[in-house]
Amino acid sequence: MAEIGLRKRIWGWMAFDWATQPFYTLGLTFIFGPFFAQVSLEYFSTIYADEETAKSSSQATWFWGQTIAGLLIAFTAPLLGAYADNTGRRMPWIWLFAILYLPFTWALWFTDPSGANIYLILLCFNIAFIAAEFMLVFVNAILPSLGDKDEVGKLSGNGASIGYWGGVAALFIMLLVFVNKGDGTTILGNPPALGLDPETSEDFRAVGPFITIWFVIFMVPFFLWVREPRTANRQGGVADAMRDLKQSLIGAYHRKSLLNFLIGSMLYRDALNALYVAGGVYARLVLEWSIMQILVFGIVGAITAAIATQIGGIFDKRLGPKPVIRFCCYILIGVCAIIVGMSRESLFGLVAFADGSAMPDIVFYICGAAIGGAGGAVYAASRSMMVRHTHPERPNEAFGLFALSGKATAFMAPGLIAAFSTVTGNTQLGYIPVIALFILGLYLLRFVNPEGDHAQWSKSAVPLP
Incomplete structure (x- = not known):
């Protein structure tokens, strides 16, 4: 087999973001999430007479599912990463979770519009979510082998940006071809493609097969061009992985910069993921948007994310990832304050909106653009910062710890949102x-070395065949 050049490996690695982003854009945030909120609201409206109680129960159900999935990822991803490092293999794991991902994304097609099977569908969605997150652990672990610490920030930003453009393309296809705008036709004036029946929500349920087919097609470059780093094919077992993971955790405890980064990123990424999950659900339940409005909202956010993430990668290369993360977090705090303080009637109780005013919609469109732009940039910059703390011979384990820091409290933000929604x-x-x-x-980011502790390990990438 001819040797695959670095450029092709980079493009293959970036193809993963393009292939998987529709799951997050269409599934988690802008189509299936809001559709599930609508379906579960129908279900809970048959149980609770009070509309607000039904809405809060619908929101809580969605977030409890995310909570359980986050816990499972948090406690298994680092161990899987350590095991993969011991065996020197990561591609078989990506294949395994890719195969697991496919049937459970397709299963979203079987959502009952009456809400009769919401818990089964929620289970299927979160199994697919877990599979996607596990794939991401091993794909992220390939990043250090693609360039030195001065290049990985730009590579990370470009990869994430390409992913968001994939989300934009997928949203446009759904909007133009499949989703009805409320009158049984798409915005092009045609019935939904493939004879999908809007009366039984087939146009929204089709998001599952769409995500599946998209993934199958666009993961081809990844599997063709991405190769394992040249490492010894060690045959360590689970016991060895547990021992090495324990040593890594002890080591992380004694590395001040890494420890503060892992804990700090654990908190702000947990908050960011909650915003991603919440965007469409909030729009549906609080602002009472139609799915079509949420799709347009998603396109605005995804385009902003694609542009801002690439810009963030440029600033990451010039200034390092830490300033990018800080700036983006300040923007996201402002967005959160608006979400808490805005309804269709007023903003913070100080600015009243007239009946039928479009101002709440305009404000939330701006918020969506900010979430997309700042969220995309902070994700890419955090991935770049992790490379600066990664031992070149243990990248899977390092990004397993990164996944742990992103998921160890992934149950916390959804759980707190669910609890606050239920209690209040x-x-x-x-x-x-x-x-x-x-x-x-x-606050914890203050104690993170902008250059990480990468220099004590290596100044060059791990060689590839």
Whole structure:
């Protein structure tokens, strides 16, 4: 087999973001998430007479599912990463979770519009989510082998940006071809493609097969061009992985910069993921947007994310990832404050909106653009910062710890939102804890070395065949 050049390996690595982003853009945030909120609201409206209680229960159900998935990822990703490092293999794991991912994304097609099977569908969605996150652990671990510490920030930003453009393309296809705008036709004036019946929500349920097919097609460059780093094919078992993981955790405890980064990023990424999950659900339950409005909102956010993430990668290369993360977190704190303080009637109780005013919609469109732009840049910059703390011979384990820091409290933000929504009986107040998580994450970032501790390990990438 001819040797695959670095350029092709980089493009293959970036193809993963393009292939998987529709799951997050269409599934988690802008189509299936809001659709699930609508379906579960129908279900809970048959149980609770009070509309606000039904809404808060719908929101809580979605976030409890995310909470359980986050816990499973948090406690298994580092161990899988350590095991993969011991065996020197990561591609078989990516294949395994790719195969697991496919049937459970397709299963979203079987969502009952009456809400009769919401818990089964929620289970399927979160199994697919877990599979996607596990793939991401091993794909991120390839990043240090693609360039030195001065290049990985730009590579990370470009990869994430390409992913967001994939989300934009997928949203446009769904909007133009499949999703009806309320009158049984798409915005092009045609019935949904493939004979999909809007009366049984087939146009929204089709998001599952769409995500599956998209993934199958666009993962081809990844599997063709990405290769394992040249490492010894060690045959360590689970016991060895547990021992090495324990040593890594002890080592992380004694590395001040790494420890503060892992804990700080754990908090602000948890808050960010909650915003991603919440965007469409908030729009549906608080602002009472149609799915079509949420799709347009998603396009605005995804385009902003694609542009801002690439710009963030440029600033990462010039200034390092830490200033990029800080700036983006300040923007996201402001967005959270608006989410808590805005309804269709007023903003913070100080600015009243007239009946039928478009101002709440305009404000939330701006918030969506900010979430997309700042969120994309902070994700890419955090990935770049982790490379600066990564031992070149243990990248899977390092990014397993990165996944742990991103998921160890992934149950916390959804759980707090679910708890606050349940206790207060108010959808908006459920987002107050997210602000606290961003502030705590920013505080801990003060103790992170902008250059990490990468220099003590290696100044060059791990060689590839």
